[in-house]
Amino acid sequence: MANCAWSEKVLRLLRRMNNFHSAGSCRPSCLRFEVDGAQVGWIPPHVAPLLTRYPEVFCPPRGGAVCLSPGLDSYGRRSEAVDGVLQNLRQEGTLSCLRGWRDERYSVMPTFSDAPLMWMERAATGLFGVTRYGVHVNGYTMGGCGEVSMWLGRRSLSKQTYPGLLDNVAAGGLAAGVGVKHTAVKECQEEARIPASVAEEARPAGTVSYTYEDDEGVYAETQFVFDLELPPEFRPSVGDGEVQDFLLLPIHEVKELLVTDDFKPNCAMVVLDFLIRHSFIQPDTEPCYQHFMAGLHHTL
Template identity: 75%
Template sequence: MANSAWSEKIHKLLCRMNNFYLPGSCRADCCKFEIDGVQVGWIPPHVASLLTRYPEVFCPPRDGAVSLCHSLDTYERRSKAVDAVLQTLRQNGSLTCLKGWRDEKFSVMPKFSDPPLLWMERAATSLFGIKRFGVHINGYTVSDSGEVSMWLARRSPTKQTYPGLLDNVAAGGLAAGVGIKHTLVKECQEEACIPAAIAEKAQPVTTVSYTYEDEEGVFVESQFVFDLELPLEFKPRVGDGEVQDFYLLPIDKVKELLASDDFKPNSAMVVLDFLIRHSFIEPDTEPFYQEFVAGLHQTL
């Protein structure tokens, strides 16, 4: 593939994963989602109209914002009240994202370092444009001659999202109340049978952040990224069934695959960031270098 064609495809991927910022997105029509006057999300118009049916939980839209009722003044009360609404919306079946209900609790807060204001079912977070956090691990090897290769996972064909696509060696969402390093070790063990003694050597290197919209809502996501150099003799193994296979590939092949439709989009972004940080993509030869860097670190 010609370098210019590869660059164009990667640039389009980053634009797609940040389409909430582009002209023509629903951003101008979204309501801010506020709790005690602090914004924690973005509610698309079709969702805001549904929430008016639940005035005991959500105040009517005012000044471009939907707020939780002030009587819901604790973490527990907010979480219970919002979950009851979501369970009702799930029963009537009109919102497709709720058909993927996971029974996973995600924390809702303005910034990651802030105390959570409530928890929300993971499948519903896109209805409120809640910031979602996860952990992604770049598993790689360095040969005796210095050649870098990367371990990629092939997602199970039965996965709820992006079935059968290429992925990082391990990754997972941050559930409410669970730490980053704990999630990293757990996902490495469960998905790739990487022992804790190896997983704990992973180095935190950056975050990759982006915001996109689709028919299911607004996805405001930030991934905590780790690099994990794996021993040359170690081979990841299929663990909990979320992955069907693992491949150890040279970096040139990994780079080529990034521009294909065979890669989970946000995981492709994580690998792109690895290629930039390890100087496999350089500003003298990559015309979109600045756009790549900016597109990997978009925050609202």
């Protein structure tokens, strides 16, 4: 039978990571962000007034939406014009999220399969609620008797976000123009020094999606999930400094850890998804099973 206290902690995690869908969120006050007639995000109420100062880039709000100026009719023009606005706002220093400027370009499009309409600086995506895509890799090993253990990374204390917390063996954002599998292999090499010949064996296992809000903005995220069975004798090692150490833990210990404050929240969701897909959590014994599934695949 399921541990009710553990299940409730999981539900709290999922509610937190999907609080944009909750009663009392800023969603009713947000404006749709539309590009070339398609919605690509949500503009929080504290951001919309700032955009009216740039009428050459953003049209005045109309019908509950903010659109780009009609003259910005190409990928390049849109990207450069919006980036110019963001650079100005960055210099003003009033938006805290822009202090974490990364010089990383993220594609902006209605859905992942659509052609990108523009790119946007990663640190600014929450100001427009555009979906950010990333890749997370579950690294695990199989023992001689079939027991499963999972490799977890502990994030560097110098990381801008969630320093020192537990993470998947490799993970990273999906930069504009870069493929999903390529990103998975690259992150495995860079973060955990997993050779390409091994990382190429990672199997795509679906996605985890959620949308949350905080004081800085709205964050709609979809993580492409990969499972990578690592040889028992292999040990990941610190690569680019994103991670300070790696731990190999029995799956039951990982399950308990994912509901603690020691785990990066979205990585905990990726591990929860792994536990469900590999039948460590089953519908006959977990009364919150359906709620878990809904919380892991919550889209706008």
